[in-house]
Amino acid sequence: MQRLAQLAQQPSRRIIGLMSGTSLDGLDVALCHLHGHGLATRLELEHFATVPYDEETRRRIRQVFAREQVSLEYLTLLHAWLGRFHAELVLGCLREWQVAPAEVDLLASHGQTVYHAPAHQHQHPDFPGLNATLQLGDADHMAVGTGIITLSDFRQKHIAAGGEGAPLAAYGDYLLLGSSTEERLLLNLGGIANFTYLPRTGPDATAAFSTDTGPGNTLLDAVVRQHFFHLAYDEDGLLAAAGAVHAGLLAELLAHPFFGAPLPRTTGPELFGTVYLQAAQAHTGTTQLSVEDLLATLVELSAAGVAQAARQALGEQPALAVYLSGGGAHNPALRAALQRHLPACCFATTADLGVLPDAKEAILFALLANEAVAGQPISIGTGRQCVPAVRMGKISLPD
Incomplete structure (x- = not known):
């Protein structure tokens, strides 16, 4: 917790943003240097890579992807496995970039969306009006695997505050x-x-x-x-x-x-x-x-x-x-x-x-992590279109 307080007071932070989208093509890894926060934010993209998923990884994700009924055992195992797998991919990128994990302040993981259920879409009789979404890739496994404080599950706070969890x-x-x-x-x-x-x-x-x-x-x-x-x-x-x-x-x-x-x-x-x-x-x-x-x-x-x-x-x-x-x-x-x-x-x-198109979504989650640690919640839009003023991201410590 002292480390988090220290990070909040720093003038800048190095944050890795991760994104794996519904195309299942791979994991976007963006190492960003963020100065300040809020409207004073300045961002420098230091390194970026898309690490492609092999066919076996895509096959595993498709076992539960956008399906109403899946094996609960498989879902549980995949959640842990993806967290470890993403940690390995991050460490591989850092080795290639010759950056030590200790030189990275935060890891911001979007996770792998496997089911998105806004109320207008699911209309389940047991849960009328409830928005929900599920991203896999356990952040505790990522934090322990990389040694980097990890923020994850950004969409849940958006839903809890009245949004639909997307788009962020x-x-x-x-x-x-x-x-x-x-x-x-x-x-x-x-x-x-x-x-x-x-x-x-x-x-x-x-x-x-x-x-x-x-x-x-x-x-x-x-x-x-x-x-x-x-x-x-x-x-x-x-x-x-x-x-x-x-x-x-x-x-x-x-x-x-x-x-x-x-x-x-x-x-x-x-x-x-x-x-x-x-x-x-x-x-x-x-x-x-x-x-x-x-x-x-x-x-x-x-x-x-x-x-x-x-x-x-x-x-x-x-x-x-x-x-x-x-x-x-x-x-x-x-x-x-x-x-x-x-x-x-x-x-x-x-x-x-000045923003690499393929890196944009991974950069977004690095920015959200920066705001969660060092920024202040802001509200964007009004009425139905309002994006609620909330800090997004759950924090997983490496030890």
Whole structure:
């Protein structure tokens, strides 16, 4: 505890942020040097790596990923195993970077989301109105394994304070990427797409908010894996670019109530998984659609979901700067579809703001840990769109 008090008083802290998303491609590891806190935060990314998961690791996670019923024994064992596994990956990165664990102040672990259950999505009769989410990778195992004080389970406090546990990007986006001269949309194209809207308001956070918009890469990757066993995703969007959008299937996919729900809204692969896609194909008689046409339609779905949420929040013709991050930022077919749907917007990546797009989410959790230890809770947004003023993250000590 004395060490935590000391860290809170330091002018800067070295924090490793960890992120493993719903795409299950690997663990993002970002070693950050953070100076100050709150709106005075300055962040330097010292090192970054994505350590890819091998097929066995992905197989283990998929045993419980987005499934309503799983083996409780397997879930329990996986929680401990992932904590140890992530600790090993962190130590491997530190060795490669020639940084001793003792030189790192904090480890900020998002964990591996295996089930996200906002109330609007599960509607379980035993738990009406209850938001819940579950991330695996026990932080005590990580703290002991690395010798570094570990903060984890960030989403639970957000839920306890009245949120849905996602998206959390508003905190980091507001503190690091806001502008007094430019209206911005920070669009993360992960397995699920989400954006943070940042108006030109300087220190005024009342209009900023984050929301999920629907599937990003999750369905695209699932279709590729189903049809091409040697591929994990559609590299450079080449398969999708070779196909044609099926208007009937797209309309059926967009008819889901999620796309008309009030903002902000959250979701996950529990909703936008293969069952959702197969039902839409069966209803529209498109089960024999070519892989290329199916991927082209799913790219259009991802872009249409983003555009619909943007118009819902900002009017019919939103015109602002959009900065991309996440795996979808590397997909030219998806970027082209976004430009068609939001023609008045200017598109770039967060690299233009000094933040490596692939590292952005891992950086976010390093920042949340910094705020938990040294900052003060701030509220972002108002009304339904308010992000509650809470410190997020449970603390696990290494001894």
